[in-house]
Amino acid sequence: MVDNINKKPYKAFIVPHTHWDREWYQTFQQFRIRLIDLMNNLIDILENDKKFSDFTLDGQTIVLEDYLEVHPERRELMKKYITEGRIHIGPWYILPDEFLVSAESIVRNLLLGHKIASEFGRVMKIGYIPDPFGHISQMPQILRGFGIDNIIFWRGIEYGQSQGNEFIWQGSDGTELFAVHLPKAGYCNAVSLPEDVGQAYKLINDAIEDLLSRETSKSLLLLNGVDHLEAQPCIPYLVKELNKRFTDIEIKQGNLKEYIDYAKETVKPNLSKVPGEFRSGKDTQILQSVYSSRMYIKQANERCETLLENWAEPTASMAWLLSNNYPQNLLWTSWKWLLKNHPHDSICGCSIDQVHREMMTRFDWSGQIAQEVTNKSLDYIAEKIKIDYLNKDELALVVFNPLPYSIDENVEIRVKFPQEINLNRVKVLTTQGEEIPYQLKGDGSDYKIIFSPFKSPQPLEVNYADISFTVKDIPACGYKTFTIKAINDLRMHKEYETDIRAGRDYIENKYYKVIAKTNGTVTVIDKINNKKFKNCNRFVDGGDAGDEYTYSPPLNDQIVISQLNNISIQDVGPSEATLKISGELMLPVGLKPDRKSREDKQIECSIESEIKLFSEVQRIEFKTKFNNKACDHRLQVEFLTAIKTDYVYAEGHFEVVKRPINLPDSEGWKEKAYKTAHNSGFIDINNGEYGLAILNKGLPEYEIIPDNNTIALTLLRCVGWLSRGDLKYKKGNAGPSFATPEAQCLGEHNFFYALIPHQDIWAKAHISQKTKQYKTKILTQQLKNQQGNLPGSFSFIQLEGKYLEISAIKKHEFEDKLVVRVYNPTDRETSGKIKLGFDIHKVYLGKLDESYKEELPYNDGVEIVLKPKEIKTIIFEVLFYDSNPKSNKIVR
Template identity: 30%
Template sequence: MGWGSKVSMLGYFPDSFGNMGQAPQILKQAGIDTAVFGRGVKPTGFNNMVSESEDYESPYSEMIWQSPDGSTVLGILFANWYSNGNEIPVLREEAREFWKQRIANAEKYAATPHLLMMNGCDHQPVQTDLSGAITVAQELFPDYEFIHSDFDQYIQQVKQSLPNDLKVINGELRSQHTDGWGTLVNTASARIYLKQLNQIGQTMLEKVAEPLASFAYLAGEKYPHHLFSYAWKTLMQNHPHDSICGCSVDEVHREMVTRFEKSRHVAEMIIDDSMAAITNQINTNTYRKYGDDAIPFTVFNTSGWKRTGVVTIDLDLERQYYSKGVNKAELLNIPLDGRVLVDETGNHYPFELKDLSIQFGYDLPDDQFRQPYMARKVRLTFEAIDIPGLGHKTYAFVKESMSETKSSHSLFNHDREIENDFLLINVADNGSLTVKDKKSGKVFKNLCIYEDSGDIGNEYMYRQPDGENSLTTENVLADIRIIEDSPLQAVLEIVHQWELPSGASDELDTEQSQLVWFTSRKSQRAAETTPFTIKTIVKLEKHGKGIDVTTSFDNQVTDHRLRVLFPTEIETSCHYADSIFEAAKRDNLPSKEWKNPSNCQHQQAFVSVHNEQAGLTIANKGLNEYEVIRDGKNTIAITILRAVRELGDWGYFPTPEAQCLGEQTVHFKIIPHGDDAYTEAYQFQIPWGVKQTNLHDGKLPLTHTCVEWSGSKLAFSSMKTAEKTGDVMIRWYNLSNEHEDLRILPHFTAAKKYKSNVLEQEGINLENSISVNPYEIVTVGLKKKENFFS
């Protein structure tokens, strides 16, 4: 956006640490046909220095950038960086030398006579004598025309002069043709706590709050656009590259935590209000046959796919408001036995019940002062089976004379072996897991061994000390015990008592303060050690196709990186990582120019190594860095902590809080499979929704889905309501290189279905299906009718 009202239709990526492969498709759907960017193609060093190479992806700074679906835009690389025209001299001799060098540098890469000079950037004050400097330049170099211009005019001129031999650059721009020391990829693991907060915040808004608010909207409620606007804008204030990447000073990141919390609390309020509005519209009177003290509650699945899993809900057996008097003894004497869990057809479900005693709570009515109460609460845990995607199912906790339906079946074969219909898990003395995928027959060994190494790098880049051998828990005996054995799930606790070097040697302080470049540092890890306890919770659900793992530790060690390892032993030359609207295919081996011993990469929801016979996918919550190690085993390594002491880059900026000291908890899921397991991985990030209600009439059925859809090669992305039109917008993307038919069946009355785009504009009318091109991002709009439900 310029200073006036005109919008510059340009994809602007000046300082991103790599670029997503679907960017051209996103831009084209938004009516943008040109992108400018600062990294990802030519070998660009850490301090933005372009190096020479015979293997440039493009000989020019101009190229065609193509997404996997075939969408293309004109791509323009800031080959001499996005501030190559800063501080233009006005004095003639200085200006002469300045322009001789700058013009030569630009002409070296430009495909046209139009040379781009960027005056000003995010680190630079406005140059107040720029007009005079341009006048001097024109006088010194009369063979060139110096134009104080803007991107629109510049790109228009470039397009008229492009040669016919522009290279096509496909997919992600990740600077692979480099020595590997300047990719800035390890910002994915700097301050992991920020990535976790961001994953929670984004997921709560996009995958939970927006679908639920749309469900409520379809049931007649207003869609809270103003609240979403606030929550998203507050979250996005944390998304500048040096912010979300965790590579700034401590004060910046402290403020980010506050923003994440503010955004998340708004999302939580939207979620709770939406679930309350929906449950108020569900006809729960079916459960009156069990008595007026039946307690109905609804389980919501916003993941987009049918889902089965263990769900927990805290129920109020009875509330007593202070305004009417509270009798705590009476609440405590409410009997907990004699109740069963049922669905609308009368099916009984095994459950686990925990007495939560009496607890304080309060209502915040729209038309009254706060209403405090005491409630007798219980925690109910059970298996929700086949909850429809984008839908709900309502159960009831009721009194019934028949005995409770309980199963005595355990998932434990013995204290170190767990089994269900899909997986067989054995735990070794060192706490590692041997997992058999019963469908494919593939056995994975030594999963979940922890690896620790020194890190004398910075927030941008990991650097292991020269000659250091990483430490692992392979030979560390673990304390293993059962902490839950029920028909619903089996849970083990694995504890490692480890000793790690306390930090880097004192030499690192000297090297950093004297600006010794991180690749040249000689520091080692200190000789003294610090106790380091890792607690791992391993959970397998009754019908779980993956293993949920929660790892926690109190980090009191500095200057190190902690990872968890998953040897796949799968023969393949490539792997797949969840990215933006795609599962990006990446080579296991870097390019021939790569010198960095580490080859870490970015991920969103998962990384997967598989071939036609077997696969292993590791899903995560906010763990954005992984590596497929070049060890002959195609081991997946997930970074769960990186602790460093400085920002890095162009000076010395200590960042003690980047050491991430204190209690840390991370979550990931191990998913063995025969083909792909992406649905399971996507669902892992999305929490269930649960809401207690009461007995009442309503127009919604006890089990319902808002939109039924099919398309096995498609991934569900989002469901929201457009602010301008009030239309419900649903988005998918094709994960495959094949066409797929998307069939859509709304379970409400819509005036029209139409194909849309990322801007939610109305396109061609649709019937009940649409053909989705390979790797296409497809958005469908459902136009509002006054009465949605028929």
């Protein structure tokens, strides 16, 4: 018995809670009906028993929205119990997977969770995130940015590392959290307590003995709940009776804050300090093959996040600085549809098929709103540009750049002229009249829809030309204007000088030469650095007998390596050239019934790669189309680097993560160490002098094959089960064994990735900035003559500093101020400056929650110094008026 173990008082907090997976093995609506029952019963308990003091709603606030949408009449009652501290909500909107969503998505999740919880009277300031599949190393800094100095979690760290129930987690920037490592039972070590006191005592005693075996404080956490379980009315009675039996331990129905406060008060000195990210499967399942489950979901998520973060919010902010209304509610509506897809069972792709079908609608709605906000913002800005020089056969083309640094980028656009303008060719001219090389990719007739708030939509027939050209020095967070002149006389066509070249089996620009080989791979020659990479873009397919959580190769696997022999050159011109390589992958149709090997029967799966080079752009782009007709397999694309190093660098959250290539011995682990890992946009192998970076759009899983340090990017992982218990690398199930045929991902897929060979390390080669540029498609507006005050070229916001990045440009949540979030992804202190194209009244250093820390000096910009991996939120009070940034200034 534990009664007489100690003479000092312990407190054991029984914390009634539920863990609410909003959708998983049932749909959201099915689970919501259970949520309504839970909430109604909880309210009955709280109404009828004043001694039932606490219930924790899983750290989320979305459950309130889901419940009150059905029972809006209970809003004030919920507010009463939350304000009184009997129901605990927040700090999150939803409990997210940390790796598969962007850094800004995590910040917005907390921002929205705090907003909603505050409206109900109280925010639970506990970093409660019990069940995600691992934890990012920037979580300490993110939580501290919201005034949260603690975290309670379960997975990803070895019990030998934490060395107790409580320890100190040190984030990648040095920020520390008081961390609680839940026991091996997880967030349910006091679940389903029997009403019989004797039986309850035995269960609680066992849980306490387990906690005392790792004692670091006199505070003991007993979590009374698990997935989707309701509050137990018997808890106050059991607490009273258990206190009669535990003479030296006070049993208390309580909440997570009480537990944390007492743990801090009684904690032992010199707690263990554990740095970095938590991805170990030694003691708990970590389930990191979810990075490649249902890859179409990851791609859709990346599109929405990129559209919101890189286009909708920055352009809405630019338009707001010109006196347009900031569409805050619309943007939050888009964010909410997106965030609803970020719980781990959703974004990880490990639920039933119906759940993931419904997710795609949410992605569509989020993206549609973000795109329309972007379009309207660009319209508003473009209407303010002075255009008074066009002839009848000319139009102005405004090229926008939402990134905080100037860029050189290829632009693809359909220019449209009225039907009366005959269009065989065009000229592209700068505002100074200099002609720019362009490439005609097609022409014809089309309809343009004219929208008006007072008339029905009107179709207007137009003649069009599809063109591409390279724009140099597009201003940071700004635009550049060009003139497009229609030409009917073919004799006026001009041959342009260009660095683009092509032959029967190669394409090249001034940076690279890409040569197709007879086996379908390509050799890449870096002309600047005189380096050669062979066997690039090789496709490798193996069997997968796993489930949505875990890759598990069959016992007798059969590996298929691509042999593609159809090679052609397309779209060669002054702006770009395309090398196309295609063929068939002959794949086994699936697994044999015993799941130990792949089927003998094979099926043709067509695969085609379009490889593009652009004039003046230092990047090789790949678009791969794959028609999947096979089941139970994994498709990867490989790039052999032959660069000797022990480490790989992967874009993470407000940082670039350095990981060892060689894995630890994981024999006997709960889940063996993964060869694959996560990236948010690029993977880089370098030896300090030279490197190779692979960029991608929504392909978060990579593997480094030690043989020649080959980078393998997962394109597709196809399985038919939500969970299985017979896997090679994992012990036991991670969920119910439901069939999920749509997780086989049959049908056509498009994958987008790019290659950048470079000198030096990734930071000095600006790979982080180049990745953001690659992900952010350039948008344009077409104009005729109009009145306006803005010049033909303008920069709203500019970031100076070699290695700094900006993750957010948005209006302040609560005030008429501009928020710019900047971070240092490197492991070295670096400095920079943020400059605005508007006069500044005051500048403040803020926190992630957009509260203020201190005022900053502003002199032709705000100087900033960031420690390694540090995040800073800068808040600007801007002087401006109407559409002229430098005159008639007022404080917004």
